[in-house]
Amino acid sequence: MPDFVREIPEGDTRERMVCATCGHIDYQNPRIIVGSVVARGEAVLLCRRAIEPRRGFWTLPAGFLELGETAEQGAAREAWEEARATIAFDGLLAVYSITRIGQVQLIFRARFADAEARFAAGPESEEVRLFAWDAIPWPEIAFPSVRWALEAWHAGATAPLGAPAGNPAEGL
């Protein structure tokens, strides 16, 4: 039964939670979000959140990378879990560091793997839809980084992928 105290371990430079009994160090590091802008032609796939935070707002299929997954496998799993979509990747569209909440987000540019572009709401989504660019409900987008990723996608949607976008100046 760990009994944690806050201290700087030998050889370290930061305070960590350390078990006073066994010396185990509970490192807390940023977590990785993996997600995708899944497009069909000029339309992009968005999910209306059935869970907090930002329930009822629209987001990309995205979530925490799990142990044992590559970044792409995690993004594909999230597209299935949240939007019942089977996707294929073009490459990495954007990398965002959201320091306030300890996240690094890896957002891929993706397509539907099936010609029918099948999708449906998974358990964490109230609704899933393909939105034409001009129909995206901007005031109902769940998080700033969803907007950043959509804008990065739109800026280069038909071009080969270059270096991934980073945080815009407003989001540093």
Next chain:
Amino acid sequence: MPDFVREIPEGDTRERMVCATCGHIDYQNPRIIVGSVVARGEAVLLCRRAIEPRRGFWTLPAGFLELGETAEQGAAREAWEEARATIAFDGLLAVYSITRIGQVQLIFRARFADAEARFAAGPESEEVRLFAWDAIPWPEIAFPSVRWALEAWHAGATAPLGAPAGNPAEGL
């Protein structure tokens, strides 16, 4: 004092360590390594490890991203801590998922920020050197992903950055 048991929390699909007393869930997710290929002309900066694992072998300046840092800030901190180098970034060179050890590595292409290209061994390095490409001690490279990143750098060293490299087929 947490008393952890292994169970699948409600609404989850995976086993987590859950405190039987308070219900706190100890999520374990992949961690983020940030590092850089720091080049001066045709030469790249390598650090001989003063610590395990792979003590005595050569590596890139890289390490765990800490809470509160952007990926670039973490990579700059590691370049300072391990190689006493102040660096500037070209962009993201490679993203590697190392599932066996639960890591995602973000490797940047970087230069020295100062015209003198100053560097020196930090506390975790026995020695730091600039190696011309043909002088890189390949059998003494610490980790496969260091070799991958150097090869990705060499393949595009003088070109604009495109989409970042991913794991080679041998490393999936």
